[in-house]
Amino acid sequence: MAHTIVTIVGSLRKESFSLKIANALAKLAPASLKLDVTTLEGISFFNQDLEAAPPADWLAFRDKLQKSNGVLFVTPEYNRSIPGVLKNAIDVGSRPYGKSSFLGKPIGIVSNSPGALGGVSAAKHLQNIMPGITGPILGQPEIYLNGVGDAFDDKGALTKETLQKTLQQYIDAFAAFIEQQNR
Numbered sequence: 001m002a003h004t005i006v007t008i009v010g011s012l013r014k015e016s017f018s019l020k021i022a023n024a025l026a027k028l029a030p031a032s033l034k035l036d037v038t039t040l041e042g043i044s045f046f047n048q049d050l051e052a053a054p055p056a057d058w059l060a061f062r063d064k065l066q067k068s069n070g071v072l073f074v075t076p077e078y079n080r081s082i083p084g085v086l087k088n089a090i091d092v093g094s095r096p097y098g099k100s101s102f103l104g105k106p107i108g109i110v111s112n113s114p115g116a117l118g119g120v121s122a123a124k125h126l127q128n129i130m131p132g133i134t135g136p137i138l139g140q141p142e143i144y145l146n147g148v149g150d151a152f153d154d155k156g157a158l159t160k161e162t163l164q165k166t167l168q169q170y171i172d173a174f175a176a177f178i179e180q181q182n183r
Contacts, residue, residue, distance in 0.1 A: 002034040003069035003178050005108075009039045010075030010086035010122075015156070017112050017148045021167070022074040024158040025110070028168050030175045035072065038064065046091040058092050065093050065101035070178045071134070072108040077122035082129075090129060100133040106181040107137045108174045111144050118144030138177045143170045 007026065011018040019039065026035035042057050050058075065071065075082055094100040109126050111119030123144055130137055143166065151160035158164050 002032055003175075003182055004067065005029075005033055005035050005070045005072050005178065006065055006068045007035040007037045007072045007074060008086070008089060009037060010073060010083050012039070012041055012083075012085055016076065017114065017152075018074045018076050020152045020156045020158070021110060021112055021145065021148065022072075023156065024164070025072070025074070025167055025171050027158075028164070028171050030172060032179060033171070033175050036064070036068070040085045040089045043085075043089050043092055046088055046095070048095075051096050061089065062093055062101040065105065068105060069182050070106040070108070071102060072110065072174065073126055074110045074112070075119065075122050075126070077111060077113055077117070077119035080121040081125045082122045087129075090133075094133040102130070102134040104135045106135045106178055108170075108177070109137065109143075110170065112148045113144075113146055114149030116146050118146035120144045136181060138174055141170060141173055 007022045009019045009022050022037045026037055029035050043061055044055050044057055075086055093102055107130055109123050111123035113119040127137060145163065151158060151163045153159050
């Protein structure tokens, strides 16, 4: 049976590179993984005042995380960090205090940018945020995808062969990591 991986897309943009990369990873994933590509449009802002009676969208997101075998973040970099929508989703999923829906879940981090740095600051910020509320984070291989602006055709299909090879290597390593963590 395949391990279900909640694959969180850190951008709301309809044609975002993060969404295209998440979809490409889902296609490249070995049979041992089922990537559930998850966008964040429907998650309302975290507000601790609502924790006594959490909104339905929070509960649905938390439930999806809890039922998964791991989480894969695919994120752009905004102003040398992660997008606010992604931080909000992490806040929603990690609450209430001591009951993080990420707890014990193995994590993967894929950052990307059309520029030269590949979103490395966003990935590093996720590496700082996640310990304490998740399970182990895949440390090697690290993946910071740069120059992704020309990697997809007008239908969103991955056409850049070098990126496809990089994504294949990463998803295979992530699958082995998930297998090891879910024994």
